[in-house]
Each structure stands twice: as C-alpha cells, then as structure tokens.
Amino acid sequence: MPVNRREFLSLAIAGSAVALMPRASRAADTRIDVLLDEPIGPIAPNLYGHFVEHLGGVVYDGIWVGEGSKIPNANGIRQAIIDHMRRLPPAVIRWPGGCFADSYDWRDGVGPRSARATRTNFWVNDMTSRPDGPATYDPNRFGTNEFVRFCRLAGGEPYLAANVRSLPARDFYQWVEYCNSPAGSTTLAELRAAGGDREPFRVRYWGVGNESWGCGGNFTPEEYATEYRRFTAWLPRYGVDLALIGSGPNAGDLAWTRRFFTSMAERGEGRLAGLWGWALHHYSWNVSRGATTDWNAGKGDAVAFTPDEWYELLNEADRMEGLITGHWAVMGEADRRRRVKLVVDEWGAWYRPGTEVAPTHLFGQQSTMRDALLAALTLDTFHRHAEKVAMANVAQLINCLHSLFLAHEDRFVATPTFHVFEMYGGHVGGQSVRAAFSAPRVSYDRVNGKGALWGLAGSASVKGRTLTLTAVNPAIAEPRETEIAVRGASIVNARATTIAATDIHAHNTFDRPDAVRPREDRVDSPRGGVLTYRFPPASVTRVTLDLA
Numbered sequence: 304m305p306v307n308r309r310e311f312l313s314l315a316i317a318g319s320a321v322a323l324m325p326r327a328s329r330a331a332d333t334r335i336d337v338l339l340d341e342p343i344g345p346i347a348p349n350l351y352g353h354f355v356e357h358l359g360g361v362v363y364d365g366i367w368v369g370e371g372s373k374i375p376n377a378n379g380i381r382q383a384i385i386d387h388m389r390r391l392p393p394a395v396i397r398w399p400g401g402c403f404a405d406s407y408d409w410r411d412g413v414g415p416r417s418a419r420a421t422r423t424n425f426w427v428n429d430m431t432s433r434p435d436g437p438a439t440y441d442p443n444r445f446g447t448n449e450f451v452r453f454c455r456l457a458g459g460e461p462y463l464a465a466n467v468r469s470l471p472a473r474d475f476y477q478w479v480e481y482c483n484s485p486a487g488s489t490t491l492a493e494l495r496a497a498g499g500d501r502e503p504f505r506v507r508y509w510g511v512g513n514e515s516w517g518c519g520g521n522f523t524p525e526e527y528a529t530e531y532r533r534f535t536a537w538l539p540r541y542g543v544d545l546a547l548i549g550s551g552p553n554a555g556d557l558a559w560t561r562r563f564f565t566s567m568a569e570r571g572e573g574r575l576a577g578l579w580g581w582a583l584h585h586y587s588w589n590v591s592r593g594a595t596t597d598w599n600a601g602k603g604d605a606v607a608f609t610p611d612e613w614y615e616l617l618n619e620a621d622r623m624e625g626l627i628t629g630h631w632a633v634m635g636e637a638d639r640r641r642r643v644k645l646v647v648d649e650w651g652a653w654y655r656p657g658t659e660v661a662p663t664h665l666f667g668q669q670s671t672m673r674d675a676l677l678a679a680l681t682l683d684t685f686h687r688h689a690e691k692v693a694m695a696n697v698a699q700l701i702n703c704l705h706s707l708f709l710a711h712e713d714r715f716v717a718t719p720t721f722h723v724f725e726m727y728g729g730h731v732g733g734q735s736v737r738a739a740f741s742a743p744r745v746s747y748d749r750v751n752g753k754g755a756l757w758g759l760a761g762s763a764s765v766k767g768r769t770l771t772l773t774a775v776n777p778a779i780a781e782p783r784e785t786e787i788a789v790r791g792a793s794i795v796n797a798r799a800t801t802i803a804a805t806d807i808h809a810h811n812t813f814d815r816p817d818a819v820r821p822r823e824d825r826v827d828s829p830r831g832g833v834l835t836y837r838f839p840p841a842s843v844t845r846v847t848l849d850l851a
C-alpha cells in the first residue's frame with residue numbers, strides 16, 4: 304500500500320515540522336528523521352525492569368532450584384538465569400508480587416530456611432487443576448535475603464512490594480528496618496545478619512500495595528489514598544532516599560488516578576512530594592478484534608494465532624502510548640510541579656493457558672516473534688516518553704506471562720523477548736531524542752470493519768556521536784524501504800542487528816533454543832549523509848549510526 308509523495312510529505316511534516324532532506328532513493332516509501340535538537344530525557348536503566356512473583360513456576364522451578372540441586376546454581380539460584388540477566392541492562396526487579404504481595408508476610412521468608420513456615424499461596428484457587436507443589440503451598444525457601452542475593456547476582460536492584468491489604472503499617476516499616484537498618488543496630492538487623500547478610504541491603508524502591516483497586520484490597524481511590532498516607536506517614540530512612548510507588552490504575556482507568564491525586568492534594572500539594580512513582584498496569588490480551596470484552600473469551604493462543612490476531616495484539620500493546628499521555632495529563636492537574644513519575648510495573652502479553660512448559664506453571668506461556676515485536680514497540684514507547692516514565696517492569700521474568708526465559712528442571716531457554724531486551728540495551732544511558740517516522744499504515748480485518756496500525760515506529764537515543772535507532776516493522780509480508788536522516792548531523796557509518804523470522808509464530812524451545820535470534824544485517828553506505836535501509840517484514844531492528 305504505497306503512499307503518494309504529497310501524502311508522504313504531509314505525514315512527515317505533520318509529525319515533526321522537519322525540513323526534509325533530499326531523497327536518496329526513489330524506492331523508499333518510508334522515512335525516519337531523527338531530531339537531535341529535540342531531546343526528550345535520559346533513558347533510565349529501570350525502563351528495563353523485571354517482575355518476579357510467587358506464582359506458578361516463576362520462583363520455584365524458574366529461579367530457585369535450591370543449594371543442593373544438580374542444576375547448576377549459585378546459592379540455590381539457577382545459574383543460567385544469572386548468566387543471561389548479566390547480558391541485560393542492570394535494572395530493578397520487582398518482588399514478591401503482584402497480587403501475592405498483599406497476602407505475603409515477609410517474616411515467613413526470613414530466618415533459618417529449614418524452620419520457615421509453609422503457607423497457602425494467594426494463587427491456590429487458580430491452581431486447582433494443577434499438581435500440588437511449592438507454587439500452591441509456598442515453603443518460603445526463597446525470602447528477602449535470597450531475593451536480594453538474586454538481584455545482586457543478576458546485576459539488578461530490588462523493588463519490594465509491601466502488603467497493604469492484610470498486614471498493618473507496622474509490618475511495612477519493620478520490613479524497611481529489616482532490610483536497611485545498619486549492621487548490628489537493631490534486632491531485625493541481627494536477624495538479617497543471621498540470614499547471611501550483615502550489611503544493610505539499602506533497598507530504595509518500595510511499592511505501597513499492588514492493584515489496590517482489585518486483589519490488593521478493593522479500595523476506592525479515596526480509601527487507598529488514606530491507606531497510602533497511613534503506610535507512609537513514617538518510615539525509617541537510614542540514609543536511603545526511599546522511592547515510594549503508589550498503586551496506580553488498571554490500564555485506562557483515569558478516574559483512579561484523578562481521584563487518588565485529588566484526594567492526596569486536598570491535604571496540600573506537598574503530600575505528593577513523597578510519592579516517587581505512580582504504578583500503571585497494562586496487559587495486551589484481547590485478540591477478539593471487537594467480538595467481546597470478556598477477560599477469558601477475548602484471549603487467544605500464544606502460538607497458534609491468525610495474521611489478524613497478530614496485528615490486533617500489537618495494536619493492544621500500542622495503547623501504551625495513550626495510557627502514558629492520558630494518565631500523565633491527569634496527574635499534572637494536581638501535581639503541577641511534576642514530582643511524580645509513571646512506573647509501568649506490569650506490562651506484556653497475556654494468553655489463554657495451554658502452552659506452558661510444565662503443568663505447575665500457572666499463566667506460563669510460550670513467547671513468539673509476536674511477543675518480540677510487542678516488547679520492542681513497548682520499550683520504544685517508553686523511550687519516547689522518557690521524561691514521564693521512570694521505571695517499567697515486564698510481567699514476568701520466567702515461566703509466566705511475557706517471559707524472557709522458560710525453564711523446567713534442568714532445561715532452560717531464552718525467548719525472543721530476551722533478545723529484544725539485549726538488543727535494545729544500547730539505548731540505556733543515552734539521551735532519548737525525537738524521531739519522526741512516516742510510513743504507509745497496515746490494515747487488517749476486525750469483526751466490524753478494518754483495523755489499522757502504523758507501518759514503522761520506533762525510538763532514537765544519542766550518546767556522544769553514536770545514535771541508536773530501533774524500529775518495529777509489523778507488516779507480515781512487506782519490507783519497509785526507508786530513508787534515515789539525522790537533523791543536525793550526517794551519518795558516517797551504520798550497523799544493523801535484526802530479529803526477523805519468516806514465520807510469525809517462530810519461537811524458541813528447549814530442543815530448538817536458537818530458532819529465533821538476532822542477526823547482523825547488511826547496511827549500504829550512507830549517501831549525502833542519508834542512509835537507506837530495508838527493514839525486513841515482521842521484524843525488530845537496531846541500527847547503530849556513527850555521526851559527524
């Protein structure tokens with residue numbers, strides 16, 4: 304579906320008010336103009352954060368294999384996951400939930416491991432048709448010390464979610480004391496030391512509840528604001544600049560954001576000063592293309608999907624942009640000094656059951672090329688809003704929804720999403736700059752008419768004289784012949800890495816771990832400072848450009 308020249312120019316100009324550079328190739332129907340002089344904000348490593356919940360096979364089987372295990376491990380933690388995480392940007396890891404967090408008593412997971420209590424897991428009711436195991440009755444072998452050790456081994460930083468629904472505020476500030484009080488200073492510091500960690504963990508990031516509009520207590524926004532104030536009115540700091548994260552909205556629920564912020568600001572706008580982040584959750588799940596909004600009926604299979612479901616899911620993920628700008632605008636009504644940032648601490652694809660690698664892996668699902676594109680377009684969205692989004696956590700790390708890894712017993716594999724995280728890591732620490740993409744849109748069938756999605760989208764960041772440009776081509780069959788120009792510099796050299804499979808259903812398995820992986824792609828020399836590159840169909844690409 305080519306665009307004519309007039310439409311092409313109007314698209315580019317509407318998007319950017321850019322003075323277009325001369326065209327280098329007549330075949331190109333797509334253009335990217337990178338605007339070095341329009342900085343957005345630094346790309347924080349925490350946009351590449353993770354999420355680990357005591358749910359299905361995430362902790363037990365996925366991460367924790369135990370110190371006596373034949374599976375290679377460090378302090379009981381699966382070595383393969385440590386090694387792979389080390390290849391990613393060093394980011395926060397959120398734990399222990401999710402909904403589980405509001406049923407979790409951190410005291411159950413400290414002290415001698417053999418003496419720890421076994422508790423009924425929050426998710427027990429969803430596990431009824433699954434074999435019993437640590438996912439149903441949690442033995443608490445993996446507690447605070449083990450989690451912080453995992454973070455350190457993996458190169459990450461802990462982000463703990465406190466229980467607001469079923470424990471008093473005292474347990475929250477004592478958990479902070481357990482983690483952060485100086486060596487030898489308190490009884491809880493001694494307990495931490497008995498668990499092997501004399502020095503304080505200095506945990507900075509703390510979530511105050513999770514989904515408090517639902518599993519976290521069924522609060523109204525005003526009730527939650529009261530709880531939030533009570534839980535945070537006093538916390539011991541021990542010299543740590545605590546970053547408190549409030550339980551924000553379910554996807555597009557602007558009323559939750561508005562009513563919470565209004566309620567907080569009624570006590571003076573200064574009340575918002577202590578709130579570091581506002582958590583937004585958005586899952587992409589409904590592939591019914593307009594047939595239903597039912598949570599179960601709307602879901603599709605992780606692997607066996609139609610081309611229309613491919614596009615529909617990507618469109619669902621693309622809602623992230625509107626969610627960020629929508630909630631950000633509402634937050635600004637009360638937070639005029641823009642003290643509070645967005646934290647998208649749960650995002651990803653959610654399919655119906657059936658592709659999990661082991662029966663105990665509740666919400667476990669395979670991850671295909673579609674998930675690679677979903678991850679990439681979401682990370683690009685975060686980059687484009689780097690001044691608003693301070694942290695994001697893909698849900699969840701292993702053996703669950705949109706996972707980077709799948710593991711069962713001694714088998715382990717990295718998914719296409721892992722490769723996207725690794726490829727995109729080059730952005731971290733760079734300055735996000737505006738990039739205007741203009742490309743023919745792609746269309747597909749919905750139940751009552753057509754759906755449409757952009758033809759190429761992405762993000763750009765600059766570090767010194769190196770530009771990192773990432774882009775997603777969602778079209779299943781069409782490559783995108785693209786001219787790339789940089790306003791304020793000319794391109795000297797370029798290298799491209801791409802993940803593209805001829806089959807949109809391609810995925811990695813224990814037996815074929817490299818079915819999907821990135822490859823280096825040929826790039827022509829730039830002409831007149833402009834580069835022409837062909838983005839393959841159904842692909843995620845990183846182009847690294849040396850600038851003069």
Ligand code: AHR
Pocket residue numbers: 356400401402403513514649698699704
């Ligand atoms: O990620 C799975 C669940 O989804 C989390 O526990 C909850 O916060 C969300 O509803």
